[in-house]
Amino acid sequence: MFYRETGQFKTSYAADQQIFPIRQDRIGVVLLLIAAFVVMPLAASNYWFNAILIPFLIFSLAAIGLNILTGYAGQLSLGSAAFMAVGAYAAYNFQVRVEGMPILVSFMLAGLTSAGVGILFGLPSLRIKGFYLAVATLAAQFFIVWCLTKFPYLSNNSSSGVISVPGIEILGIKFDAPQERYLLVLAIVALLALVAKNMVRSTTGRAWMAVRDMDVAAEVIGIRLMRTKLLAFAISSFYCGVAGALYAFCYLGSVEPDGFSLDLSFKILFMIIVGGVGSILGSFLGAAFILLLPIFLDIFLPWLSALLQLPFDGATVSHIQLMVFGALIMFFLIVEPHGLARLWQIGKEKLRLWPFPH
Amino acid sequence: MQFFFEVLIGGLLSGIMYSLVALGFVLIFKASGVLNFAQGAMVYFAALSVVGCMEKGAPLWLALILAFAIMTLLGIATEKFVLRKMVNQTPIALFMATIGLSFFIEGLAPMLWGNEVRPLDIGIVDEPIPYILDSYNMVVSSFDLFAAGVAVALVAGLALFFQYTRVGRALRAVADDHQAALSIGIPLQHIWALVWAVAGFVALVAGMLWGSRNGVQYALTFTALKALPVLILGGFTSVPGAIVGGLIIGASEKLAEIYIPPVLAEVFGGNFGGIENWFPYVLALLFLLVRPEGLFGERHIDRV
């Protein structure tokens, strides 16, 4: 009833090609941004900022990065955490070694460093495909983490290899409080998400999808495979790198190479699978789901077992959490292989017709 | 030189241990096109089941049978509740589902049997063979030789099973072409359940050997990571590939761990040990650049 495009006429190409063609969507996005930028900082508690909102945004960014590579360009990668590590350590080094370096420039350079490393590890994709490529990206995962452990220079000669980041200051304003860090992360993520959304609608994005759907055919119609694939690796790594820098500076505050383990890579992969492969919105939904589910289980299961007087000790509850998490992942893949983004889309289709059946 | 050979032999024998885990991956990938990440968790589950049954008072042979029964049940359940529902989905979705499965097993196994670290004694001592130690001053462990023997027997057994039994032939038919196998009346789903059970058996063997070596504990799931480069190198679909790949990976990573860090330390200064975590992957990667389908994998031709 309310969600209808009737009467919204497009009179120019520009209008037809805008990012959200339906007016209600535009209103929705504006409302969402208002909620994120204004309502949240006023309403949320410290716990929400530190443990949910900030990691959610950072993981969304990493998931967008992986989605560009895997969802749009079709190159499966299991090394996203390593590129986050590159970003985190690069940002740290720029910040510590260059006197008076603005933090935002550090983040930017961290992304670029990560992009460079990404191109390097993207080279094999020109010859290798599918699972072989996926396992090859594991080489990046292990090699990068090893390098960060082994070259003391990269961690500013810290005896333990752990880096502890300095505080954030932009134009003399300190970003110490959780709300402030949240707003900083939000601004960066919103901007990069917008860029990504536009990128995947552009020539580049279409070239990626052509390569994803069939690279031989894409080559035949004149898409330069090497350039397209490497660009996907570079941009994907850029996003992961910035996410990594934010992860270190705005979330944990202190990171060690081992923290960027294969588990983290899998977690990001889960996010895009559950959220929706090849969807920017899906990256956000997936990040929220994967992040919130364990927390929810962690709170809900002990409560439930106390309520029902089940004879579970702490260990059993932990084990059940793990089982439920695994089972839900499988359940989800069975029920909706295209992810939460697809559900959202179906919902919108339904809404368009509602309340009439046809 | 003699030290070189000692490292080489040690590496080859470690490689066999990786092959054992890789075999399970290959079996399932061959029959159903699923890269089963849960193989590591299955190794853990199988070994834990054996130890758990023995703690409840079962003798070793009975515990083995019970553990095999549990693994078979797990295989059937996986086929029925997960894989069957996911027919026609992309390989990556199936892969992700097996990661979900591995979480599930990692929760289930310790819930059933407890999560403490336990020893598993299969009666073979992991000590240097005195004769070789005395005459060549080389360390070759009796346990490693035993493991190698088990691996050879396992591969031979599997080869015979695939070659000469009805079920084995059906398995090969399914591996070659699902559609064709279906059309001549091979029940695909039974075969899949069966192949998961066989993979469970392989996991059981691997779990027994790894478990008696390192103790039965959660870390057994990490064996999957040792098997992945073996798979890329040997090809996802080849049983001999798993063995040969394992030997190459095992030998090269040990040699690399001994001989490369000193060189790096000379150049950069510092301590560069621990390269065996990534070396096999980089080696496999370099190898793939030359042969993108692995050592024994099937060549794939793209058509528009």
Next chain:
Amino acid sequence: MIAGLKKLVVASSIAAALLAGATSTAQAAEEQFFMLPSYRVGPYGANGQSWYGGFIDYLNYVNMKGGIDGVQATWEECETEYNNAKGVECYERMKSKAQKAPGPIHVMSTGISYALVDKVAADKLPLAMMGYGLTSAVDGSVFPWSFPLVTTYQMQASAIVKFLKDKNGGSLAGKKIVFLYHDSAYGKEPILALEAESRLNKYTLVQIPVAHPGNEQGAQWQRIRQEQPDYVIMWGWGVMNMTALKTAQKMGFPREKMIGSWWAGSEEDTVPAGDAAKGYMSATWNVAGKGVPLIADIEKTVYGAGKGNLKDTSKIGTILYNRGVSAAVLSVEAIRAAQAKYGKAKAMGPEQVRWGLENLNLTEARLKALGATGLLPEVKTSCDNHEGSGKVKMQQWDGAKWVPLTDWIEGNKALIHPLFKADAAKYAKEKGITPRDCSKEK
């Protein structure tokens, strides 16, 4: 519609129940809340199980004996899986509950404690790192809220060197020692100390890292066989330990020449290694067994009342269980110390507990009163020494149990503590912290 109403009723009643639960805990008068970001699953789940089992059992024991001077201990666990990000989430979740009357926070993970050091300083909550964590926090002038209590990796390494020196008639000159370590923050911490000791004692130090998880160490031990060291000092954790023991056996390296750190010396490490572990030595800052009256009494009192935390009671009296108890003893004693200054029979606020941790004086007499004689060394902390002891004991695995070999050995404080000072000063500079003046603290 009716179904909808029903749902609504159920939902609101659940919400009401939750609210009621929340308020009832808030109302209870004198309670000290222990935040426990614990782990019972994952690669180190078995270790976490015993440690937190011991910790919680002691809190239960204290409560059954009338509490901490009438103040009841409460606690809440949160599963971290030994994962830093999850640990931070747990901390943030429980932080608000701990604001009023916190017990010292125990995460039992070097990685998580690193991530929390800055956060606890900002939130003003006391963090205890008993034998793990950021060791430069020994310098309390830079780290007022973090306490690497009892002893640190560096002091332990130094104590091990001292033990070996005594064993070799007072000199290690010309000896060769291999340091086999878990390639993480935990394993790297003692390197500086061992290097300093090697300059002092003229032994050769060979460092061999083992990458996580360490379930395959063939190459490392072949290297050790080639080096033919006099001793191997091992900084392992989890599966790495038993793999090392097994591989040492395979290579024919005598276990009597292997000395582990205190995280490489528990039953979880030696029992699965079977015969391979016999003769292996390790450092420890608490003893094993039920010979300590306190441990036996906990088993009798807590498990007798069916309130025990562990399902598997065979873990009682193991190294890690007793270490969990020791950590809880120190935490409770810190609160008692604070009560002595700030008011008996009252729950202590964060600043007060911090003061208690900083002015802890656990004497032999007090240990005796607790029934914990010999369980852990005497601990006396101050503003510029958050460690408080720096002593360890050597123990040896006889095939069935850990047998203490020595009395408490103190590391070379004059050599090691300046390292902490230097590290803390560097940290303060990077973070822009102005250190407190310890001479003014009382």
